[in-house]
Amino acid sequence: MRNILITCFLLAALIAHAQSPPVPSEKELKSLTVESLRAFQKAIQAKDFTAFHRQTSALWREQITPAKLKSIFQTFIDQEIDLAPILKLDPEFDGPAAIEDEVLVIQGRYPTRPSAVQFRLKYVNEKSAWKLVGIKVDVKGPTVPSEREARALALESLLAFNRAVQAKNFTTFHKQVADVWRKQITPEELKKAFASFTEQEVDIGLIAEHQPVFEPAPGFDEDELLLLKGYYPTEPNKVHFKLRYIQESDAWQLVNIAVNVSPEADADADNAQAATED
Known part of the structure; x- marks a missing residue:
C-alpha cells in the first residue's frame, strides 16, 4: 500500500x-x-x-x-x-x-x-x-528521499555511529535510532555488536569529505523499509554501509546498520567488521 x-x-x-x-x-x-x-x-x-x-x-x-x-x-x-x-x-x-x-x-x-x-x-x-x-x-505511504536527502541521511547516521565508536559509548546513538529499535536493543548490546570497531579504534570520520555512492539507488526493500546501501570512496579503504529506516512522526529513523571498512567488500560481505541483526 x-x-x-x-x-x-x-x-x-x-x-x-x-x-x-x-x-x-x-x-x-x-x-x-x-x-x-x-x-x-x-x-x-x-x-x-x-x-x-x-x-x-x-x-x-x-x-x-x-x-x-x-x-x-x-x-x-x-x-x-x-x-x-x-x-x-x-x-x-x-x-x-x-x-x-x-x-x-x-x-x-x-x-x-x-x-x-x-x-x-x-x-x-x-x-x-x-x-x-x-x-x-x-x-x-512514505516516498523515497531525493538523492540529496539520502546523502544527508546516510551521513548523519554514520557520523552518529562514528561518534559512538570514538566515545566507546552507544548511549547517545541509541537515543537517536527508531523507537521500535530502541525497545529491542540496549546501548550495551550495540557496543558489543560493534566491539571490533571500538577495539581496533576504527574512525570513519573521513566520509564527511566524500559523497556516497549508492548501490543500488535508494529505495524500499522487501520489508517496506527504506534501504540506503553503498560506499564512501575513502582511501586506502572504502567505507561500505547498509542502512535501513522506518518513518516515525514523519521522519526517517534508523532501524538497522551494517558497516564494513575494506578495499572492496560491501556491507553484506561475510567479513564485515560489524553489523546489527535484522
Missing part, C-alpha cells in the same frame, strides 16, 4: 431532521467505522460497488449510482489497494465525533506502516440507524 494518495467523495445536500439523535458511543463509532470500511474494501476487491451502494443512505443512493462510485474510486481498484489488514485493528479518532447540520462526522486514522490509512466518514440518521452519506479515504 506504499505511495498512494487516493480520492474522496462527499455529499453536500442533506435532509434536515426535527431533532438530532445523540452522538454514538466510542464503541458504536468504532463499529460504524469498521463496518463502512469493510463494505468499501469488499467493493474495491470485487471491483463492483453495487452491494456497497445498497448499504448507504437512501439520500445518497438517489444521487449516485454504483457505476459512478466505481469511477470515483477507480484508482483504488487499479492499484489493488487492500484495506483488509487494518480491519483487524481499532481505528484512532482525530477527535470527538460531532453532529454538524444533522450529519455525523467521524474522522481518524489507522497508523499502520509503512502506509497510514486516514478516513473521514459522514452519516445521516435514517429510521433510527446511521447510514453512510460521504466517504473519504487516503492511503499515504
Whole structure:
C-alpha cells in the first residue's frame, strides 16, 4: 500500500431532521467505522460497488449510482489497494465525533506502516440507524528521499555511529535510532555488536569529505523499509554501509546498520567488521 494518495467523495445536500439523535458511543463509532470500511474494501476487491451502494443512505443512493462510485474510486481498484489488514485493528479518532447540520462526522486514522490509512466518514440518521452519506479515504505511504536527502541521511547516521565508536559509548546513538529499535536493543548490546570497531579504534570520520555512492539507488526493500546501501570512496579503504529506516512522526529513523571498512567488500560481505541483526 506504499505511495498512494487516493480520492474522496462527499455529499453536500442533506435532509434536515426535527431533532438530532445523540452522538454514538466510542464503541458504536468504532463499529460504524469498521463496518463502512469493510463494505468499501469488499467493493474495491470485487471491483463492483453495487452491494456497497445498497448499504448507504437512501439520500445518497438517489444521487449516485454504483457505476459512478466505481469511477470515483477507480484508482483504488487499479492499484489493488487492500484495506483488509487494518480491519483487524481499532481505528484512532482525530477527535470527538460531532453532529454538524444533522450529519455525523467521524474522522481518524489507522497508523499502520509503512502506509497510514486516514478516513473521514459522514452519516445521516435514517429510521433510527446511521447510514453512510460521504466517504473519504487516503492511503499515504512514505516516498523515497531525493538523492540529496539520502546523502544527508546516510551521513548523519554514520557520523552518529562514528561518534559512538570514538566515545566507546552507544548511549547517545541509541537515543537517536527508531523507537521500535530502541525497545529491542540496549546501548550495551550495540557496543558489543560493534566491539571490533571500538577495539581496533576504527574512525570513519573521513566520509564527511566524500559523497556516497549508492548501490543500488535508494529505495524500499522487501520489508517496506527504506534501504540506503553503498560506499564512501575513502582511501586506502572504502567505507561500505547498509542502512535501513522506518518513518516515525514523519521522519526517517534508523532501524538497522551494517558497516564494513575494506578495499572492496560491501556491507553484506561475510567479513564485515560489524553489523546489527535484522
